[in-house]
Amino acid sequence: MKTTKYLLIIILIVTFSTGSVAAEPIMITISTDMNKIIFDGKWTFVTEWKRSSLNTLSYNDGMGIQLRTAHQDKFIYVLVDVVTMSQFSKHSDMATICFDGHNDKTTMADEDDYCFVSTLGGNTSMTLQGGSPLALTDNFNKIPNPDGFIGIGGISDENDRYSSIPHTSYEFRIPTDVVGRSDTYGFYLGVYDAHSNKVYSWPQNITSDSPLKIPSPNKWGEIVSPDKSLAEFPWPFLSLLVAMTSIVYLTKRKRISFN
Numbered sequence: 492m493k494t495t496k497y498l499l500i501i502i503l504i505v506t507f508s509t510g511s512v513a514a515e516p517i518m519i520t521i522s523t524d525m526n527k528i529i530f531d532g533k534w535t536f537v538t539e540w541k542r543s544s545l546n547t548l549s550y551n552d553g554m555g556i557q558l559r560t561a562h563q564d565k566f567i568y569v570l571v572d573v574v575t576m577s578q579f580s581k582h583s584d585m586a587t588i589c590f591d592g593h594n595d596k597t598t599m600a601d602e603d604d605y606c607f608v609s610t611l612g613g614n615t616s617m618t619l620q621g622g623s624p625l626a627l628t629d630n631f632n633k634i635p636n637p638d639g640f641i642g643i644g645g646i647s648d649e650n651d652r653y654s655s656i657p658h659t660s661y662e663f664r665i666p667t668d669v670v671g672r673s674d675t676y677g678f679y680l681g682v683y684d685a686h687s688n689k690v691y692s693w694p695q696n697i698t699s700d701s702p703l704k705i706p707s708p709n710k711w712g713e714i715v716s717p718d719k720s721l722a723e724f725p726w727p728f729l730s731l732l733v734a735m736t737s738i739v740y741l742t743k744r745k746r747i748s749f750n
Contacts, residue, residue: 514694516713517678520544521720522561525568532611532645533660534652540570541652546693554691556682557653560714562721566639567670569663573682573691574653579646581612583685586644586661589711590670591677596709600630604677604708605670609642609661616642618669621708629705639666667721674722678714679706 524542529535543561550556557572571586585608592603600621608617618640619631641664646657661682670676680693683702690702694712716722 514696514712516675516715517546517558517560517693518544519560519562519567519714519716519721521716521718522563522568525561525563525566528568528662528664530641530643530662530664532609532643532662533647534570534572534650536650537652539650543568543570548691548693548695550691550695554684556680556691556693558680558693562667562716565667567663567665567667567721569661569665571661571663571680571682572647572651572653573659573661574651576659576682576684577656578686579611579659580685582610582615583683584611584644584659585609585683586663587679587681587683587705588663588665589677589679589705589708590665590714591708591711592671592673594673594675594677594713596677596711598707598709600705600708603671604631606631606679606705607640607642607663607665609644609663611644611659611661612646614643616640619705629707631705637666637669640664640669672721674716674719676714677708677711679708679711681705 520543522542528539534540540559543559546558548556548558553575555575557574559570559572561568569588587606587608589604589606602620602622604621606619608619616636618634618636620634621631623630623632644659644661647660648657649655682691684691688702697706697710
């Protein structure tokens with residue numbers, strides 16, 4: 492009896508401590524305006540990213556990031572608007588976003604884990620896929636950029652919704668043919684500020700011994716499509732499939748009974 496009580500206490504402690512540390516998931520929305528995005532690494536016109544989900548990320552040293560996400564057709568769209576980063580280093584500052592397609596929270600990156608890297612002020616972007624045996628590369632391999640992928644970093648101007656002071660921002664378009672279609676992904680964001688040699692990450696409780704290190708997928712947070720509109724088989728389709736299957740089954744059963 493005492494052993495059972497101790498086990499219950501331990502479970503409660505683990506549950507509440509985990510809940511206090513875990514980041515709230517990012518909610519992604521479906522949008523009909525993402526095909527109007529002009530990919531130049533900044534908020535180009537006033538309504539450009541308006542029809543997207545917003546998460547405001549604030550850090551202890553005053554850093555602030557406006558993270559906007561949406562999906563349309565075969566792409567996920569991400570804007571990383573680093574509002575307070577007014578000192579910048581072209582070709583050194585960068586943003587990394589990662590997706591765990593199965594959200595299986597593995598300790599080592601596997602083949603369903605992808606990271607996309609964009610560097611400020613250049614056309615340099617990279618795609619990384621998990622599954623490498625090398626710990627030196629955080630178990631990622633560099634692969635050719637997939638068709639349709641865009642990652643570009645730029646400097647904001649007067650059209651930015653959050654600040655008129657020039658600052659860094661990054662725009663991404665991620666093909667769902669690569670990361671898969673799911674209503675829940677593992678998700679990581681890392682913004683590298685070369686001036687301070689720091690990474691501002693989400694989830695914010697992730698720390699590493701190197702500013703450019705990608706944390707293990709088991710430390711990533713989650714990005715969720717609450718209306719299931721990103722899943723491979725959305726609910727309306729599933730309902731139709733179930734209804735059709737039921738009709739076929741009942742029809743066959745009826746024929747058997749008449750025979």
